[in-house]
Amino acid sequence: MPVEQRAAGVQSVQRALDLLEVVEAAGGGCSISAMAAATGLPLPTIHRLVQTLTTRGYLRRLPDRRYCLGSRLVPLGAGANALLGERAAPILRELADGLGESANLAVLAGERAEYVAQAPGLHSMRTFTEVGRRVPLHCTGVGKALLSTLGDDEARSILKRSTLSTHTATTIVEVDALLDELAGIRARGYALDEGEMEVGVRCVAMPVSVPGMSPMALSVSGPAVRMSDDLTGRAAPALSRACAALATILT
Amino acid sequence: MPVEQRAAGVQSVQRALDLLEVVEAAGGGCSISAMAAATGLPLPTIHRLVQTLTTRGYLRRLPDRRYCLGSRLVPLGAGANALLGERAAPILRELADGLGESANLAVLAGERAEYVAQAPGLHSMRTFTEVGRRVPLHCTGVGKALLSTLGDDEARSILKRSTLSTHTATTIVEVDALLDELAGIRARGYALDEGEMEVGVRCVAMPVSVPGMSPMALSVSGPAVRMSDDLTGRAAPALSRACAALATILT
């Protein structure tokens, strides 16, 4: 009785990648049995795969026998990052040109958001974010947009282990208030940052969700004096279109 | 007749990782047959593995049927990056405290060097490099140190596809001169940046080579007025020790 296996892929590779992603999701570190719980695979199988990934530097074994992401992933990620930024550049450029304000693309990096691409706005006074910069999730547009793509429980666990630092009077530092905010974002389709990180900076951000791919977020930000409600209103559909374009490029 | 196979690892996973690394090394993109040439694997095998990696987002299929690193690697790399920075922090801190100048750790990211960790120096006037920043290879201490870990042919191919921009009067922009410089670095064990990127900034950098792991580089940099020959002399052994410590932490 031949087994149904139109799973399109090499089983052991799929499983190895699953493990990488489980460890990534765990953040700090993940024991073998936690991986078993997350994937449903038997322990010896996981052990063997993890060993392979570890000797190659894709995972790292901690003294307490848990595992975290290994440093061999750093240059790979950096390379992928550069390519992605390259491909995304024209889309960001168009967005920034259309609205006149800086456009940014960010991914989730542990418990921070990392900017991977950027197109500066047209005015001489503008927000400027360096590619590679990491910012907190709770007080930025892209951060909140990224969180909104996760489930409440997962968002809560990430917020738990990050410091909800106060930056301005509008910074939201209560976990429950943040979860409410995330619900609002999901309903509305985009996030707003009302000077929560830096006074006078307003930002509209939208999650870029591509099924089976890790979350990203796109944002447009500028000085509050120019980021009128009218502009943010126009930003939403522009962001939508850019998200769709990105989704195509990422597939 | 049981086959000798103490290869310590799951074959298909090993091969999949090999392919990722081949594609990474290729930079822009890599065809299936190029991968076959690089790995010695038969075409159908590569095709199957590549397909698995592609459907998972670890590779990306270009319109011309070549493959490049996929965006699923971005968040993984970012996560690994954050963890690495965390672990390296105390070592950099000690180095910076000992010499008084800023200490930096960088990895090779395509044809740039990316800073992954940093500890500021003790003086108020100091060099400051943001984590995540990417700098050219030909005119920085860490860049040259990273290049020196590669073979001449590989270094030449990377230099070929990057722009050897002139920043100051001392910037080396000739490929052959750079290769000479690399030979000197290998002999001496460390690289010097004599204001090649920015006037008045001097930098001592050393490659951190851990066998079977991608290259990294450690550097100490500061204003030339304080970075005397005496200080750079003391920096070399301090860097050596820090490299050893890093190697331990990375293993």
Place this chain on the structure above:
DNA sequence: CTGCCGGCTTCCACCATACGGAAAAAGAAA
């Protein structure tokens, strides 16, 4: 110190799964 216990690691026989030669298909070049 000793004995217990839960999670990690090793072993090994089975067979599902990945392998790769061969041939077909899809492009690229002529």
Place this chain on the structure above:
DNA sequence: TTTCTTTTTCCGTATGGTGGAAGCCGGCAG
């Protein structure tokens, strides 16, 4: 068009991966 190259599909084989069971180790309680 034809011809050549590169990619993709097919499928029988046996290699390599699997996972139950047993051993090991280190942590904890007594």
